[in-house]
Amino acid sequence: MTKKRKIGNIILFIxxxxxxxxxxxxxxxxxxxxxxxxxxxxxxxPTLLPEKPLFENFAIAWSKAPFTRYTCNTLIxxxxxxxxxxxxxxxxAYGFAKIDFKGRDFLFNIVLATMMIPGFxxxxxxxxxxxxxxxxxxxxxxxxxxxxxxxxxxxxxxQFYRTIPNELSEAARVDGAGHFYIWGKLxxxxxxxxxxxxxxxxxxGSWGDFQGPLLxxxxxxxYTLQLGLQVFKGQATTDWNYLMAVSFLSMIPILVLFFxxxxxxxxxxxxxxxxx
Amino acid sequence: xxxxxxxxxxIKKRQGRENVYGYIFILPWLIGLLAFTLGPMIFSFITSFxxxxxxxxxxxxxxxxxxxxxxxxxxxxxxKNTAVYAVMNIPxxxxxxxxxxxxxxxxxxxLRTFRTIYYLPSIMVGVxxxxxxxxxxxxxxxxxxxxxxxxxxxxxxxxxxPAWTKPAIVLMHxxxxxxxxxxxxxxxxxxxxxxxxxASLDGASGxxxxxxxxxxxxxxxxxxxxxxxxxxxxxxxxxxxxxSGGDGKPAGSLLFYNLHLWNQAFKNFKTxxxxxxxxxxxxxxxxxxxxxxxxxxxxxxxxxxxxx
Numbered sequence: 001m002t003k004k005r006k007i008g009n010i011i012l013f014i015x016x017x018x019x020x021x022x023x024x025x026x027x028x029x030x031x032x033x034x035x036x037x038x039x040x041x042x043x044x045x046p047t048l049l050p051e052k053p054l055f056e057n058f059a060i061a062w063s064k065a066p067f068t069r070y071t072c073n074t075l076i077x078x079x080x081x082x083x084x085x086x087x088x089x090x091x092x093a094y095g096f097a098k099i100d101f102k103g104r105d106f107l108f109n110i111v112l113a114t115m116m117i118p119g120f121x122x123x124x125x126x127x128x129x130x131x132x133x134x135x136x137x138x139x140x141x142x143x144x145x146x147x148x149x150x151x152x153x154x155x156x157x158x159q160f161y162r163t164i165p166n167e168l169s170e171a172a173r174v175d176g177a178g179h180f181y182i183w184g185k186l187x188x189x190x191x192x193x194x195x196x197x198x199x200x201x202x203x204x205g206s207w208g209d210f211q212g213p214l215l216x217x218x219x220x221x222x223y224t225l226q227l228g229l230q231v232f233k234g235q236a237t238t239d240w241n242y243l244m245a246v247s248f249l250s251m252i253p254i255l256v257l258f259f260x261x262x263x264x265x266x267x268x269x270x271x272x273x274x275x276x
Numbered sequence: 277x278x279x280x281x282x283x284x285x286x287i288k289k290r291q292g293r294e295n296v297y298g299y300i301f302i303l304p305w306l307i308g309l310l311a312f313t314l315g316p317m318i319f320s321f322i323t324s325f326x327x328x329x330x331x332x333x334x335x336x337x338x339x340x341x342x343x344x345x346x347x348x349x350x351x352x353x354x355x356k357n358t359a360v361y362a363v364m365n366i367p368x369x370x371x372x373x374x375x376x377x378x379x380x381x382x383x384x385x386x387l388r389t390f391r392t393i394y395y396l397p398s399i400m401v402g403v404x405x406x407x408x409x410x411x412x413x414x415x416x417x418x419x420x421x422x423x424x425x426x427x428x429x430x431x432x433x434x435x436x437x438p439a440w441t442k443p444a445i446v447l448m449h450x451x452x453x454x455x456x457x458x459x460x461x462x463x464x465x466x467x468x469x470x471x472x473x474x475a476s477l478d479g480a481s482g483x484x485x486x487x488x489x490x491x492x493x494x495x496x497x498x499x500x501x502x503x504x505x506x507x508x509x510x511x512x513x514x515x516x517x518x519x520s521g522g523d524g525k526p527a528g529s530l531l532f533y534n535l536h537l538w539n540q541a542f543k544n545f546k547t548x549x550x551x552x553x554x555x556x557x558x559x560x561x562x563x564x565x566x567x568x569x570x571x572x573x574x575x576x577x578x579x580x581x582x583x584x
Binding site: 183 | 394395404408422555
């Protein structure tokens with residue numbers, strides 16, 4: 001390595017460290033605020049680290065509203081959206097990737113085109129439909145659509161199926177196997193990684209969803225964590241330490257998942273980049 | 277099992293069987309398309325010509341549309357807010373994403389850790405992040421203005437000053453640009469190093485390599501992100517709802533298109549009018565996507581055989 005390059009690398013490293021500090025500062029601030037006392041949060045100028053970290057703030061904040069209940073509610077929705085998403089998308093994508101049926105390319109173009117429709121375009125009429133079905137204030141509007149596929153995930157899984165050589169399914173077809181058998185017995189084990197990615201994206205989406213629950217849930221006992229947080233914010237406008245404590249706790253599941261399955265998260269992003 | 281049923285039905289030819297199988301496999305999607313996309317869109321198109329409050333329909337012709345364009349001041353305000361936000365947000369996030377990706381594509385000590393850190397904010401989903409930014413952007417003792425004060429700048433009032441609410445949101449999104457960065461990074465890693473080495477031998481400078489090799493090869497993804505970014509800008513809702521408490525305060529500066537639409541539909545129960553707004557939104561996004569597609573022919577580099 002030349003000397004010039006070495007110096008360049010050192011500068012780069014310092015720049016990256018600065019950037020990392022800027023990115024991590026808000027997260028650190030969140031945790032510090034959660035550990036502070038109420039007067040210390042309001043102090044001017046602000047203190048950087050809490051004078052005396054109050055770890056009990058997490059427990060106090062959590063008991064200020066039925067957050068355990070909200071978490072259970074959220075988990076119910078998350079569970080069903082993941083099940084729906086993983087099965088429907090892998091099923092549908094198999095059809096688009098491995099079966100040569102009439103009109104396939106045309107229909108797949110429609111799949112791609114629907115990705116370009118902003119969600120708000122269908123929000124109001126879909127709400128009307130769900131309310132006529134008396135599904136408002138149930139979890140059904142948040143769960144049921146995931147069983148009918150998602151354009152982006154169909155695309156992602158189709159790309160993955162296409163990396164599996166056709167000889168495999170062709171040979172099985174010649175042996176008299178039907179597509180259900182090929183999909184369920186031969187393909188499922190092979191597409192596990194991309195199913196994990198879809199599951200993670202679904203988890204992230206439905207765990208963090210605010211707009212859906214806000215629209216469809218009005219009974220407080222049915223609230224999700226995000227909705228509960230918003231209501232808590234309205235009630236406790238000044239308790240920023242408690243608000244930050246619960247906010248941080250609400251992010252722990254997704255942070256844990258991210259650190260355990262980082263590669264799957266990143267895989268999903270990479271496939272996204274292949275869309276044209 | 278299923279094969280036997282098909283035989284009984286007289287579908288014996290291979291292509292016929294494939295057709296039946298194909299449609300069975302994509303059936304969930306087809307039902308979903310009709311029930312959750314096409315059906316609702318047709319329904320909303322019809323009711324956009326009516327006075328409709330979810331109970332009774334009273335057709336009024338183009339009244340909703342004329343009201344939208346000529347009477348509803350808030351409609352124009354919301355549209356302008358959204359456009360201003362998009363114009364600020366999209367170029368910044370795109371440029372930022374590319375630059376960070378290029379830096380993180382170099383071989384530096386601790387690269388993996390840096391990538392994880394830069395990506396971290398984009399997985400911090402949920403309303404908690406919005407609350408965090410409300411705290412960070414507190415004009416008096418928030419960390420952002422405290423840091424600005426250190427270098428002698430008096431920070432603005434951010435979320436309470438109508439002129440600074442949108443930059444505040446953009447700032448939050450810049451913090452979370454790691455998701456986009458990753459897309460660029462994945463592409464950068466697939467660029468063969470020989471391109472750069474050959475350019476170096478020809479005496480090309482670092483900047484030249486960036487503009488002549490990196491940017492053209494990234495252009496398809498930049499295009500994809502611009503398209504998604506435009507659609508995304510017209511999806512902005514939570515930012516306005518949470519930061520303003522639902523009414524677009526201060527001074528209507530956070531009243532984004534979707535927030536206005538939401539209030540019309542679910543607060544004022546003007547469902548017909550809201551559906552007209554839905555359709556205007558749809559038309560607008562389609563037009564912009566088409567323009568983007570046309571313009572992109574001029575600058576997006578197509579690799580041979582990259583389009584299957």
